[in-house]
Amino acid sequence: MVKSMVNVTYTWDKESISANGSEQVNLLIEWGHGAIRKRKGTLMPKTVGCDLQLRFIPESGVNLLKVDGARLNFNRSEDGEYMLVHCGDMRRGKYKQAILSFSIPAHSSGRHIIGLMEWSWRKPTQEKRTLIRTDQLYIHYTHHLGLLSIPINPKVEKYIKLNETAPIVKKALRMYEKGEHERGAFVLTRQADELLIRAARTEDMEYLEEAELLFAVRNKWNGTFGLFQTYSSKVFVNKGISVEDVRFTEINILK
Template sequence: MQASIQPIFTWSQERIFAGGTQNVILLIEWKGISGKEESRRQSRKVVAREIELRIWLEAHVTFTECHGCTAEAGEGRSILLRLGKIQSKARKFIALEFSMAAKPAGIHEALWLQWQYKQPPVERIRELPLKKLSLEYSHHTDVLSEKCCFHVEKHLELLKTKKLLEEAVLHRTKSSVQTDFEHLRRQADDLLLLAARSGDMQLVKEAETVYKQLDAEVNVWSKTATR
């Protein structure tokens, strides 16, 4: 039976410096997949529910932050991510930040990942094969100047933007809302700077959307504050 989700993993850097602790980001994206016949009949059909991703960390790896979902502590050195459902042809993203302790030069295993989900219509539990992710450690100092993978950087900023927008709406009636607005405006500025550097029009559109929503939220907050 064909799998209902197709995951892709992208490190912010394929090589890191071996001489000290390094911070890295793992972008995880997954796409909803359905059979050809089903795809023709119903393109937005839910193809997987109750998606879970369990990640086991090697001893030199420390999990530090999650963007796009909430991480739960699992047994041993593991974390559990509950990722809900996905429709056919839809694509979702999360980003995880890790701290990597110093290691000898070479390729070292970092993470082990296992996907589990319920596959409609019979809600049968399915698992994808266990996936191993490794990173290369190098003593060459040129790796210190290597930039973050643009694909990872782009989606990390989009995930941060989504969270800030949600917080601004949630805190609309609270005194901290002005701080949220400042963070949101800075985030929109960062999106524009990244767009200018890369020429990515999706980032331009996202920044414009943030500015418009920010203006709308400020107007709503101003009316509420003057009552």
């Protein structure tokens, strides 16, 4: 297998899936080149590869349902034999993430391959596309209830939850623009409250930061769009946050 030029990690949301198959299983992919860039300088990181593409060649019955990630899109070949994910240019020290969702058919218990991942790019000064890495993708099938009851991987769960913010904000903005201020505020508040609950349970401050951002957006738009109703979710939290500190807003505005 070709393994060079790009660093890639694959993380399933569940360590094992039912041998009866799964309608949706999620895979977190993280990729980049070189050491992670920590300092935010004024110079743009060097481009090491252009038009990075991930070509997924599935085993029989496996289907790539969707791809969630910043500025990513995918399409299927006309014969359906592979799916192509367009990942953009790659810069030194910059890493990206995406969630790939699959439907997977039934299989006998054990660790089995579900497809092949092929990564390719173009050098900045070249037009020719080069294969830079290939990986076989495996998953574990089981009938063991203990293995199937293992909670979702927290890292994958967090990426999925935080990735919901952008479309929710867009949805709320459309409501505000239509004059449905209360509905828009409710959508933002509900998502922020869910993030606060997760922050309390996991002590993960990224959930808290995302919740505070949503509250700030809601409060800003309440003023901008002329919504004067008072909300009770102006929350002050610190690193000692607990479940008892978090309460959902007691306003049912979607009656």
